Amino acid sequence: MKKALIKDVDNFFDGRETYARLKVPWKRGAIYYGPPGNGKTISIKAMMHTLYNRKPQVPTLYVKSLVSYAGPQYSVNQIFAQARKFAPCYLIFEDLDTMITPAVRSYFFNEVDGLRNNDGIFMLGSTNHLDELDPGLAKRPSRFDRKWYFPNPNEAQREAYARFWQSKLKDNDDVEFPDELCAAIAKITHGFSFAYMQEAFVASLLALARVAIAGTDDEAMLWAGPANKSAGTALNDIVIERMTIGARSSGGTADDLDKLPLWREIQKQVKTLREEMDEDEQR
Template identity: 30%
Template sequence: MKTLTGGISVGTMPMFSASSLFSAYASLTALVTLIQQFYHQIVPKQVRNYISLKLEEWFTKASSATTSFTLVIEQFEDGEFDSFNQVYSACEAYLASKLRSTSTRLKVSRPNKKDRVSFKLAQGEKFSEVFEGIQLEWSFICNNATNYSSHSDVEDSRSSKSRLRNNFYFELSFDPDYKDKVLDSYLPYILKFYDDMVEKKKDLKLYTLDCGGGKSGSWRSVKFKHPFTFDALAMEPEVKKAVVDDLERFLGRREFYKKVGRAWKRGYLLYGPPGTGKSSLIAAMANHLKFDVYDLQLSSVLNDSVLRRLLLSTSNKSILVIEDIDCSLGLADRQVHLVNEGKDKYRNDVDMDSHSQQSQISLSGLLNFIDGLWSSCGDERIFVFTTNHKEKLDSALLRPGRMDMHINMSYLTMPAFRILALNYLNISGEHYLFKEIEELIQATKVSPAQVAEELIRSDDPDIALSSLVKMLKEQKMEHSPKKVNFTKLMNGKVGNCLGSYNNGVHDFSDDYSSD
């Protein structure tokens, strides 16, 4: 102890030499190396990985406990393994689409022999992204297997054993200052992305009525894989464009229909001769909109009550089709019924009795669902009626609000024929037979189905078009007026001549009535 001037004492400090410090460092390093070797030799690799993972999770949570907010998105709701969380599915699909190009680990599967390969996030994968300036951290976690019993297991006495299932969940961490923006903008953005993706990939269904020997019946579905599109539809380009534009406008007017107080629905009447593409247009509409199709045969419906139940059970984003509605019971023009009411009363009573045993639906029952109070029970629905004879339909069925757009499916025209030539024969330009075909099409009435049947007979354009020209000439001859044999007429064989000419373009019976 040394005493300085003023009475201040200063203790002596131990001094370490460089050699002693180096010796201590070498001893410590040797000890750490020994412990590390012992740890790797004695502790199994699985245990080491588990310890490392837990330490990493602990330090991560400790460092972010006061600086971030975390959302937990579980696979099942509140531990109920029968109640799947749709938000989890949306997040899984969204992250898989993001990680497909950047991630080093992805789960690949093809469930139930589907024709699409699905990609999912691998366990332990992490992902970061920025949404509107917000830094977001995603992590995918799997808990240990959990015992559970589904509701079906509880109800089924034959299956009382519990099962094991891992509980997967996502954690989304971000700055708590942006909590409202993430909840109100980011999550709805993910859900919309998922809904759009499902809509594009979903398998369309065709529903038909299955009575099964009963009186009420129910909908039965099959996969709807009709390949027809608007590009392949042989109809006037202006009419086709008008239909597509009307459908697109209908899809984007949810708020408009709500504002004006109308049900979000649309009605289309397709009328024209057989074979003009009415069913093909319905298939093109379904594929364009990604809507399911309900094919309703009114003759199979018992009464208005059953009809209402069936219509209420149809889903949103669907097309309800009633083909040949002029042939359906009780839906023809009421004026015609009134005129014919007094004719053949006994025969009509017998017919009505036979029909009443099968179906007692009324026009008012159908109209009430299309445009009445029941029309608001559902959104984004389209009604399509087809008929070969528009003039036979009741005027109440045709007014706007019920059938909003009347589409005339006419006989084939030259612009529509060019579409068929492109689709069937890959002819995008001109052909030396086109001029003759155009003259024949204008001179006769031929349906697109008839022409398509001729074009499909050969892959050679010259052979197929030559066959079509031959068919059109035969059609023209069949529909041309019959010629009067004036030699027979002048020889006094008027009766025979008139008998063979009554179906022609002129009736000469009045010219010879004085004789």
């Protein structure tokens, strides 16, 4: 997918003469969509960096909001005016669903489809909610021609992500991270985005660091206050549950894994994050 994303953009900026020979406008649009935390923004940033290093460079216009002293309609006009000025360029609208509201929709469509020349503009929009986009954005050809889906990672991808962290920690003698731990982590993180997986690793390592520096911090949790006061669960019960949670891997190495501080802490953090995910879904 990474190679395809790069090729799509490179082919556009390398293809000016091809577009001219085919008598079609030299403009393109794409949408990155999918649940939050799976690489849309980091892919945008990586592409910006790639285009910056091209010869000649391709500038990026990054739009996060249409708020201005003259109103959002004026902002839309000025954004496309600047894009035409700097073309060929990469024009990004992040969180497209919250930006192109009914108040500015017609202005946006007019800038994209109107009489003015948009040659050299590669327009990219991102959204966590493709289904909430106006059909004129999501389905109309010549505006956003291509859609790229960024899903939650499957088990193999979660294991690969765990191996990424394993490689980062390979020179750390204080953290034991065998290969079988990667598979075990992948199994208990079903439904997690990459962002949630990152949080599980970071929170676990920070917890291990606190213990290494000051000893156990389980007692401090007694005074932290419940995350959800309406849950009706005593804090002592939560602490005991976290302190005694058992390994739930299916690789036949549960006893060995239970001896690893990182595995014990990962399980705690995954449980906490899953509770947060469940609360978000209920809301």
